[in-house]
Amino acid sequence: MSVACVHKQDDQKVSISSSDPDATVLANTLYVHLKDLMSKGIMFGHQDDLAYGVNWKYEDGRSDVKDITGEYPAVFGWELGHLEIDAPANLDSVPFNKMKEFIRKGFEMGSVITISWHLNNPLNGGSAWDPDPKTVESILPGGEKHDVYKEWLDKVAAFVNDLVAEDGQLIPVIFRPFHEWNGSWFWWGKDHCSASDFKALWKFTVSYLRDEKNIHHLLYAFNSDKFYSEEEYMERYPGDEWVDLVGFDIYQREMDNEEYVKVLDTMLTNLEHLAKKRNKVPALTEFGGVNTDSTWWTKTFLPVLKKHKVSYVLGWRNAGLKNNGELEYYVPYKGDVSENDFREFYKDSITLFQTDLLKEKIYK
Ligand code: BMA
Numbered sequence: 001m002s003v004a005c006v007h008k009q010d011d012q013k014v015s016i017s018s019s020d021p022d023a024t025v026l027a028n029t030l031y032v033h034l035k036d037l038m039s040k041g042i043m044f045g046h047q048d049d050l051a052y053g054v055n056w057k058y059e060d061g062r063s064d065v066k067d068i069t070g071e072y073p074a075v076f077g078w079e080l081g082h083l084e085i086d087a088p089a090n091l092d093s094v095p096f097n098k099m100k101e102f103i104r105k106g107f108e109m110g111s112v113i114t115i116s117w118h119l120n121n122p123l124n125g126g127s128a129w130d131p132d133p134k135t136v137e138s139i140l141p142g143g144e145k146h147d148v149y150k151e152w153l154d155k156v157a158a159f160v161n162d163l164v165a166e167d168g169q170l171i172p173v174i175f176r177p178f179h180e181w182n183g184s185w186f187w188w189g190k191d192h193c194s195a196s197d198f199k200a201l202w203k204f205t206v207s208y209l210r211d212e213k214n215i216h217h218l219l220y221a222f223n224s225d226k227f228y229s230e231e232e233y234m235e236r237y238p239g240d241e242w243v244d245l246v247g248f249d250i251y252q253r254e255m256d257n258e259e260y261v262k263v264l265d266t267m268l269t270n271l272e273h274l275a276k277k278r279n280k281v282p283a284l285t286e287f288g289g290v291n292t293d294s295t296w297w298t299k300t301f302l303p304v305l306k307k308h309k310v311s312y313v314l315g316w317r318n319a320g321l322k323n324n325g326e327l328e329y330y331v332p333y334k335g336d337v338s339e340n341d342f343r344e345f346y347k348d349s350i351t352l353f354q355t356d357l358l359k360e361k362i363y364k
């Protein structure tokens with residue numbers, strides 16, 4: 001079914017359509033809903049939510065978000081890093097077969113699925129954080145590692161083609177590769193490749209999955225790290241025909257609340273502006289705040305969100321206590337200092353969680 005045939009219930013023409021002219025009906029339906037839902041609120045998302053949280057792992061039905069609010073998130077984030085090297089589990093130890101089950105579960109509960117990919121460095125065999133200035137060039141057509149990269153994409157293709165819903169339809173996914181491209185910690189980062197090579201990599205990736213592998217149930221999310229102007233953002237933007245969502249990641253880290261609010265507010269304004277100009281859906285694709293601040297959610301984060309219209313915000317993973325002794329988490333857990341405040345954040349009418357979304361029937 002072509003895009004032009006997808007109509008809203010009131011039979012008006014769609015407000016937006018996927019960059020893929022052959023997108024599946026479900027992918028387009030989701031995309032239209034993402035756009036329209038922005039007038040109702042902001043969806044709350046969480047990375048690896050169903051797999052583990054602080055102090056627990058793989059307990060059926062459990063979620064740190066649900067432990068506190070009684071509800072699951074509206075957006076579930078997952079991660080494919082190490083799929084490319086045929087590992088049974090991703091770089092954060094989530095087994096890929098379990099991940100597929102979680103994705104199906106999230107879809108059946110009416111939530112949105114997004115997938116990132118911290119892929120290894122195909123040139124030097126190191127991790128995503130192991131840059132080499134020749135990497136991007138080496139995987140583009142004609143490069144010495146081009147075939148290796150294509151094989152890696154074949155594995156991504158096989159994974160997403162296995163995301164089949166109970167009714168047999170392919171589950172649409174917001175795919176978010178090569179994120180935080182204006183930082184330089186990943187091998188695809190700003191200091192390690194030219195803007196034109198980066199754009200070529202993005203276009204090749206989308207085109208290979210879409211046109212060679214015939215995958216039409218993905219929406220593509222393009223996202224920076226902190227950015228300071230539309231100009232900076234657009235420097236590596238591959239073009240409207242290759243992108244569906246635009247976003248950025250922001251971790252508060254060393255910023256105090258006042259500075260953070262200012263930076264976030266400006267970035268959201270810029271993002272909304274550039275999204276509107278291009279008819280794309282804006283999203284805060286990853287965030288992390290201050291765990292020790294017991295009113296961060298309602299006093300710092302929420303007031304900024306209320307000034308803006310974005311599709312979703314995705315809190316990064318609640319890894320818990322890591323081997324290096326670091327307690328890593330971005331969403332409160334039962335017993336956390338922000339537990340009550342997060343509940344207030346949840347109760348606010350602007351934040352949308354799973355049951356809000358279920359009512360919206362975003363796949364219909
Ligand atoms: C980072 C951290 C790491 C993790 C990576 C990929 O921000 O959470 O522990 O391996 O994301 O998910």
